[in-house]
Amino acid sequence: MSTLILLLITGVGLGALYFLVASGLSLIYGLMGVLNFAHGAFLTLGAFVSWEMSRRIGEGTWLTFIITLVIGAAVGGVFAALTEFALIRPLYNRHIEQVLVTVGLSLAAVAIFEGVWGTDPQYTKGPEWFTRTTDVLGAQVPNDRFVTIIVAALVLLGVVLFLKKTRYGMIIRAGVENRSMVTALGIDVRKAFTLVFTIGGAAAGIGGVLASHYFGYVSPALGGSLLIFAFIVTVIGGLGSLAGAAIASVVVGVLQQITNFYWGVGDFVVIVLLAVVLLTKPTGLMGKTA
């Protein structure tokens, strides 16, 4: 029983990481029809810069951790905004080319990370409390799991509030729903494009910092490995749906942890789940159209 609880919480934590990547992917795809292969690079850069900063200002304190979260979000957001501005915008409405550009960017970015920080994992150190465990119904759960889950939930809450309560959020939601109609009403959707990229990049940057504590290291391949599962989560959840991404992240994360622990087949179960969802409901759990 205690093992199951540990697996559940760890799975939700993993799902939280997936969500931080998938939320941006899903919003970007929903609004712009772009599959962003560079999203993993946003995450990795956020993680690396935060790791560098935390070494400079002293590892292992709560203050450092919070500062690195902010830095991760800022770095991811700025990188994403620049990407949108310099690479995506010139190829407006040419979806395949936009995908190709992000593929090229992710190749180049990962190569640069390897050049600067090396291919070996760099180990991170969080506040001392992270290394301890908390007793939940008899299960000893590492504390960094809770932090990951709470931060991801806060990000979800923040994004939802932004989308529901602000004018730009409304434009984004309307754009996901029907972009040509929004344009026809005389609203400049392209500002919303940059905004969505920035939000997605910031979420990925936060995800990078959290992932570096969750896994205990940063490496140039960190983003790529999370990105593939985030893709799967986005398809299962339904492209363009934030709620779908949130639900699918948790389902995928928990399923992966449990099946990995008992039978060691977590990654395959996730892909089988993807196939089943596609065969029964090609639009995903909460998607509107294929």
Add this chain to the structure above:
Amino acid sequence: MSPEPTNTLPSEESTGERNNTSAVNTVDKVARRVRVQPARSAQGPRSKVGAWGLGLAGLLLMAALPLLNISIPGILPTPTYQPGSLQLLAMCMLMAAAALSYHLLIGVAGLLSFGHALYFGAGSYGLAIILNNFGLPLLPAMGLTLVVALALSAVTGMVALRVTGIPFAMVTLAFAQAGSVLVRRNPGGATGGEEGVSPDAAGIPDFLIGVANTRNLYWLSLLTLLIVIVVVTWVQSSRAGHVAAAVRENELRVRVLGLQPYWAKLLIFVVAGVLAAAVGMVFVLLQSGTVPRQVSADFTITLLVMVVLGGVGSKWGAVIGGVLYTLLDQRLSAFANSIAVESLPAILHVPLSEPLFILGALFVLVVLFMPGGLTGAVRRLRERLSANSAAKRN
């Protein structure tokens, strides 16, 4: 040639609609024939013979390279008769063949797949595993591998083609990822985990083993490329190829015409998968081993970069892209370790010593500023030249 239904048109004075469409068809066909025929008789045969002659000459030259002593400093590491160059050239041809199989997907059917490496890996790992575990001779093992690859691409294709566009890209990526994970897991010690696996020499004929026999492997690679070119040309000009190309342009119209896009796309997908597996099999012989990278998403992206560099939609573009990428990748690694780069300041030295950075940046630039890749640029140049000469004549 089977007689077209249009032949029965006059005798079958039946009701409106069908009659009408077939009449339109006839008119269209006649019009096409009329339009095409004069053009062909004017300049067609000569340029066609020329192209065939050129192709044949190129093929003979490639086939004769291992017997010649040609040095191309800066591009080839050794004279052409030595194993170093032959290995590199063989690799270029295999990558060109793999890019060509990918061209069937993206260039012909317009399917952006991120999982093509799975089928290449099925070929390379499949052959190695079958040779190591079943004790079959090479040819039956190859046949069995192709059957496995056929089944794999058919099953995954049937699922993945339920969706189109970007979701299709994600689903194929997920399947390839499953393959990649499986290979790294090393189930039953069959795939060798991160180390990769080497095929047992017992099943392979002697003339394909060892550095001294690199030229035989070179010829085998040349033959593979030739077969892939022939099959791709044939599929592209077949009925299914035309339907797939039409689906790429406008799926709804194809469906309205009563054709079935799904099956045409599936056929193209399976053919591309089997061809990739065939190339993978020769790859494992040439490299005498395979590693997990050959199943990873990175490898698919490499193929994508090759095709885009050469020009999406162009058969020869894919071949050129494959050769160029392989040469660049090889030479850039040498360049990265050269003293000239080492002595640069860190801000230049770090990016330049990463071949993938240069290739990635080059790729972005091509997508942004050179739509149609190399072949597109050549075509535009030629058009401009002919326009200039026409202007001069007037």
